[in-house]
Amino acid sequence: MMLRFASTIYAAFIYGFIFLPVFVLVLFSFQASLFPIPPFNGPSLRWYAAVLADKRLIAGLGNTIVVALSTSAMATLIGFLSAWGFARFHLPKSALMRGLITAPLTISYLIIGMGLLVFFNRIGIPKSLLAVGIGHVVINMPLCFAIIYSQMGDHQANMERAARDLGAPEWKVLSLITAPLLWPAIFASFFLSMTFSWDEFVISFLLTRFDTTLPVEIWNLLRAGLNPKTNAVGSLVFGVSVLMAILFEVFALRKRPA
């Protein structure tokens, strides 16, 4: 009983700590006056109107979605292919190559971004969303590889062999047998990549010029003064993200025939 009571108190404390900044963020997004600090004198929707009227923020949102979708798809695709290749075939220096592919996981985004900035600058690739996309695949592909590779078991291998024995060509085996069996891992990879790309700041900051992603636009906004507009855009991003998470839950938890 004591333990249960102490647990409840502790969990409440942690939840309080975790929710505190979000609560303040959302509350003061409805502030009527110029500063998002107490006393609260709302509610007002003026800052939401200001966000929706801000073309740069809306363009940033669009860019972020395009970058997140395309880089996640790319990262999942090549991550899946390589995970399958390493799991199914005996390749020389396999451990070394796997180490190489997962190496970016242990490097700070800042350093990856710096490297790409120096490199692109040298070979003449201009700052652009494409440059950011390349960077996001660098950070997300190792993750996709690691997740999918860890789920590659003998179970699927046997089914693949059965299909091969029945005369299926390799690409059919891969797409009709392997991918469906690994669907949860593939989906998780894609979704995680989306999450990281959606929220990534420093690579986008270093590698873009005018057209940039939402986190960088928010940073610009933040640099232009303490402003409930920042609260409003933060709250909107929060709302959209929660919605996506709920959709994910519903989709991922949907009962599937075994």
Next chain:
Amino acid sequence: MILPQNRVAWASVSPALGWTLAFFVLPFAAMAAISFYPQDGSGPSLLSYAQFFNSPSYYYALFNSLEVTGLVTVISILLAYPFALILADVVPERWQRLALTLAVLPFWTSYVVRSYSWLLVLSENGLVNATMVKFGILSAPIQLANTRGATIIGFVHFFVMLLTLTIYANLKQLSPNYRKAAADLGAGPIRSFIHVVLPLTLPGIMVGAFLTFVLAIGDYITPQILGGNNELLMPQLIMMQIGRRGDFSSASALSIILMLVVTVAYLFCARWLKIERT
């Protein structure tokens, strides 16, 4: 069952390998090269590194980073472990998913905005100070924002969530039989925790700790927004080199030094970080 190498095998792994070589290894090589060519155009030398080792204001940035990251890692583990334990053991099975989802929910707000929110919470007229003054805990507001403490709070907020997830996952993988066995052998809950559960969740802790270390030591936003520039951490010093002077050589040298530090941490944790197939 493993098949011998063939063209299909190489075709399947080459996109990933190629991408990594072209956009990770090559950029890194370019960065390494440029770090030996100081900005003043004086030709190849170790000047950019010498600057780091010779000026206290530079190498203190690394000390600061290590101190902050170390504190963040330890505090986050200490806060997250009991929480993960409660989620895994005390919360009824059918509510666990919801409880976890709730714990992760705040992190769906933008990462840049999260630090900014803490600034609002911790500022002199912010919620924490206002509440404490109102209830007489403080006679006057104290400085919470723009301090190392604020940076640490901002970091801990994120990493408690991350560590809760890794430790919870680890706890759920433990077979309840272990604890039953310990109880059958006469161990009380505390002994069974210390001798059975804790060692078995060490991998989860280490994976979380390593992730915390890597992500925190390379983060620019949190200290920049919350630290009030009362001290510089490595990422701030690196960004300063590009942002203020366009000094890519120094920035590259500092990045490489930071990466070496992370590599040491990696080697330390390597045995827990192997990616194994099921």
Next chain:
Amino acid sequence: MKTKSLLSSISGVSFAAMLMFSALPITPVSAADLNALVWCDHSDPNLLKPFEDANGIKVNVKEFEGTGAGLALVDQSKPGDWDVMVIDSIDIHRGVEKKLFEPLPEDKLPMADLFPEVKMDSSTVIDGMRYGITEKFGYNTIGFNKTKVDPADMNSFAALTSDKYKGRIAIYDYYLPVIGMAAMSIGKKTSELTEADLPAIKEVLAKMKANAKAVTDVASSQTALATGEADILVGGGEWVTAGIAKDKPELDFSIPKEGAVLWSQSLAMFKDSANKEMALKFIQYVMSPEGQARLATSSCYWGMPSNTKAALNDDQKKILRFAEQPDFLKRAQAYPAPNEALDKKMQDLWTEMIQAK
């Protein structure tokens, strides 16, 4: 059936991946746009939109803080990527030395309407040619909260290093103006600083830092004063107090007896601009009375328009202390303008100040 739909979704995803990835724009700028390298006050739609609408053009802006950062961005670009740049008036020579800028036609600009003190011909005219025109100016001095400090104390830089205001100060995070203020507080001229002056300046900075709660950028400087985080901002001025004067009338700035550091931003045109005609039009627009008023009251920060005929209303003029300018200008000194070697030393001095425990 199940596998079939999965197959199609997987191939769909792969196809979409390729397609979308190749569609990520590599060169987002069209040649018809005007590409401007600016300070944050130029991103205000209230300033840009009238120009965009009148000329049927899009103005792309990239913000930076500090000349070093701006020139670094130019270094990372191709010739022709940029059309106009906002730059500290005293730093125009750095762009000219790099052969970046195009001379401006004085006869097409309202030179006669500018405050004479901010034309700054010694910086903006090089080898007889005008490379920049001052568009906005103001002071790096003491910004403060009238209700929290004794305004009489704000009449001297000595207040910044005395114990009286310990723990109530924030320092604006830009090394040049604050180093200039530190120099003036010990009786040195900002235009004559050499390496030999740095140790004495370092001492002043160290005392300021010991009194300071935070070293803050443009935004967090405003925040610190507005939220009561700090009562005094070293390096503050109208640029931090004027924009929020309506909500925070208790914020003010002083020009103390030692004087103040004059900041002055200029517009310059790039030599390699593919759109020089439009670039000149933009400069003319910003320098026009309407453009000047919009720039002076831009959302990022307010500042004095350099054109005396700026179409400001009386309220705005009062907030900017328009009438007092002749006296202020007389007592102000320009930003320190160090050469590259001294500049690096000053930046290192600044880093040391931040890292000081």
